[in-house]
Amino acid sequence: MEKKQVFKGLKVADFSWVGVGPQVARELAEHGATVVRVESHTSPDTLRLSGPFKDAEPGIDRSAFGTAYNTNKYGMALNLNNPKSREVARRLVEWADIITDSMTPGKMAKWGLDYESCRKVKPDIIYYSTTQAGQDGPWSKFGGYGQQGAAILGFFDLIGWPDRPPSPPVTAIQISSPPGFWQPLSSPPWIISAEPGKGPISTRVSGNRPCIF
Numbered sequence: 604m605e606k607k608q609v610f611k612g613l614k615v616a617d618f619s620w621v622g623v624g625p626q627v628a629r630e631l632a633e634h635g636a637t638v639v640r641v642e643s644h645t646s647p648d649t650l651r652l653s654g655p656f657k658d659a660e661p662g663i664d665r666s667a668f669g670t671a672y673n674t675n676k677y678g679m680a681l682n683l684n685n686p687k688s689r690e691v692a693r694r695l696v697e698w699a700d701i702i703t704d705s706m707t708p709g710k711m712a713k714w715g716l717d718y719e720s721c722r723k724v725k726p727d728i729i730y731y732s733t734t735q736a737g738q739d740g741p742w743s744k745f746g747g748y749g750q751q752g753a754a755i756l757g758f759f760d761l762i763g764w765p766d767r768p769p770s771p772p773v774t775a776i777q778i779s780s781p782p783g784f785w786q787p788l789s790s791p792p793w794i795i796s797a798e799p800g801k802g803p804i805s806t807r808v809s810g811n812r813p814c815i816f
Contacts (some may be wrong), residue, residue, distance in 0.1 A: 608635025624705035632675035
């Protein structure tokens with residue numbers, strides 16, 4: 604008898620980019636979920652422009668990083684500043700069970716794709732949002748990537764020599780832990796425990812998980 608993958612039948616609209624969000628959506632895809640990743644030609648994902656590149660030749664479709672973090676996904680390009688593109692995105696929300704987002708707070712709301720807006724389209728939507736410094740508070744608008752977050756958390760000061768500049772980790776340490784934390788929260792028991800008719804929202808601050816480790 605063929606074994607059914609744990610997330611078979613789950614539909615994910617992936618609006619995340621760079622490291623944290625795409626890894627979570629990738630793990631869902633690798634365990635059976637159908638994941639559609641939304642990107643933009645006007646603002647390509649930074650990982651697509653990061654080496655190493657196939658045959659050492661830079662190119663938007665040649666990054667090992669970009670490929671490794673987005674395996675087993677479908678993809679589409681939308682300019683969300685365009686009203687017609689936002690309408691397509693809303694149709695994607697109607698289709699999806701889970702939305703992933705890693706934008707600076709306020710960006711998805713500008714496009715009508717934040718949690719509250721998506722709930723109006725689909726009340727039981729499950730919404731996963733990851734940010735550098737939380738959804739509110741004095742640091743909430745601080746954007747950036749894992750390396751900036753690692754510096755703020757003090758990881759740069761843990762490595763290297765006292766008479767030399769800081770020596771950063773080989774990769775952003777906080778981008779490696781999210782899938783292991785969030786995947787169990789996507790499983791049926793947690794989904795079923797949500798308030799009937801109202802999908803839950805899960806928010807993640809970039810620095811929390813590495814501090815736990």
